Amino acid sequence: MKKSTAHIQTQQASRVAKRLANHWKHKFNIDETESAFLIHFPSAEVNLAPEAEHLTVTIQSNDDATDLNKLENVVLDHLIRMGQEPLEANWQRD
Numbered sequence: 122m123k124k125s126t127a128h129i130q131t132q133q134a135s136r137v138a139k140r141l142a143n144h145w146k147h148k149f150n151i152d153e154t155e156s157a158f159l160i161h162f163p164s165a166e167v168n169l170a171p172e173a174e175h176l177t178v179t180i181q182s183n184d185d186a187t188d189l190n191k192l193e194n195v196v197l198d199h200l201i202r203m204g205q206e207p208l209e210a211n212w213q214r215d
Contacts, residue, residue, distance in 0.1 A: 122181060122182070122183050123165075123180075123181065123182045123183075123184075123185075123187055123189055123214075124179065124180065124181045124182075124214065124215040125179070125180045125189050125192075125193055125212045125213065125214050125215075126177065126178065126179045126180075126212070126213050126215070127177075127178050127193070127197075127210035127211060127212045127213065128175045128176075128177050128211075129175055129176045129177075129178060129197075129200065129208050129209065129210050130174065130175050130208075130209070131174075131175060131176055131204060131206065131208060132174065133204060133206075134171035134172055134173075134174075134175060134176035135171040136204070137171075137176060137200055137203050137204040138157075138158050138169040138170075138171045138176055139158070140203040140204075141158075141160075141169065141199055141200060141203045142158040142160065142169065144199065144203060145160055145199075149161050149162055156170060156171075157169060157170040157171075162192070164182055164184040164186065164187045165180055165181060165182035165184070165187050165192055166180070166181050166182070167179070167180050167192070167196055168180075168181070176200070178196060178200075178210065180192050180193065180196065189212075189214070193210065193212050197210045
C-alpha cells in the first residue's frame with residue numbers, strides 16, 4: 122500500500138474540507154462522518170480530517186500505478202482554491 126500524509130496549517134480546516142468534498146461529490150463517491158471526509162478516487166482514497174489549527178490529509182492507494190506526486194499536487198491545488206488562502210503541505214510517505 123502507498124500512503125502519503127500532510128498536516129496543512131489553516132484556521133479554516135473544516136470549511137476547506139467541506140468545500141472540497143462538495144466540489145468533488147459530483148465526480149467521486151464521498152463518505153462523510155462527524156470528524157472527516159473520505160473521497161474515493163478511482164485508484165486511491167483521500168481522507169480529509171479537520172482539526173482546530175490544521176487539516177490532516179491522507180492519500181492511500183493499493184494500486185502500484187497510482188502517481189502519489191500527482192495526487193498530492195491535485196489535492197493541495199484544490200484545497201488552496203477552496204480555501205482561497207496560500208496553503209503548504211509537507212507530504213510524508215509511509
